[in-house]
Amino acid sequence: MGEFARSFRELEVYRNALELVVDLHKFCDSLPKKELYCLGDQMRRASRSVCSNIAEAWRKRRYKAAFISKLSDSETEAAEMQSWLDVAKALSYMGDSEYSDFDARYEKVLGQLVKMINEAEKWCKL
Numbered sequence: 001m002g003e004f005a006r007s008f009r010e011l012e013v014y015r016n017a018l019e020l021v022v023d024l025h026k027f028c029d030s031l032p033k034k035e036l037y038c039l040g041d042q043m044r045r046a047s048r049s050v051c052s053n054i055a056e057a058w059r060k061r062r063y064k065a066a067f068i069s070k071l072s073d074s075e076t077e078a079a080e081m082q083s084w085l086d087v088a089k090a091l092s093y094m095g096d097s098e099y100s101d102f103d104a105r106y107e108k109v110l111g112q113l114v115k116m117i118n119e120a121e122k123w124c125k126l
Contacts, residue, residue, distance in 0.1 A: 008058035013112035017050045017078075020105055024081075027102075031093055039093070043084045049077040050109065064124045068117050075113045078106050 008014050024047045028040035057070030085102050088094040094102075116123055 008055045011054065011058070013109060013116065014051060014054045016105065016109050016112065017047075017054060017074075020081075020102070020109070021047045021051055024102070027088075027094070027098070031088075035091075035093065039084065039087060039091075043081065043088070046077050046080045046084060050074050050081065053077060054113075061124045064120050067124055068120050071113050071117050071120075075110060075117070078110050078113065082106050 005011055021044075024043055028036070028043055031040045051074075053070050053074035057067050057074065060066035060070055082103060085094065085099055085106070089096075089099040
């Protein structure tokens with residue numbers, strides 16, 4: 001599992017989160033002008049933070065508690081993204097199917113993060 005990845009870029013959770021960043025940036029470009037710097041900026045920041053915290057966690061694997069802490073930060077940012085998706089849908093900027101797709105993809109990332117947290121000792125062997 002963890003012992004086979006040489007870089008955070010090889011982690012499926014990182015690749016999934018990065019793909020979400022790209023797709024969310026495209027979605028944010030479609031927001032009304034009045035939301036580009038409010039809702040759009042919040043969504044872009046939170047989605048990027050999921051990825052960056054995974055990368056930071058990877059470099060902290062020497063210390064199990066630090067590794068878990070950074071993954072927990074990533075988990076928190078992914079949950080924040082789900083709340084921004086709720087806002088986008090509530091304001092009718094996002095349709096049901098697009099919302100469901102993004103939400104399901106974040107649920108997958110969240111599940112992957114929780115699994116890594118629960119199995120931290122497998123990832124922290126250096």
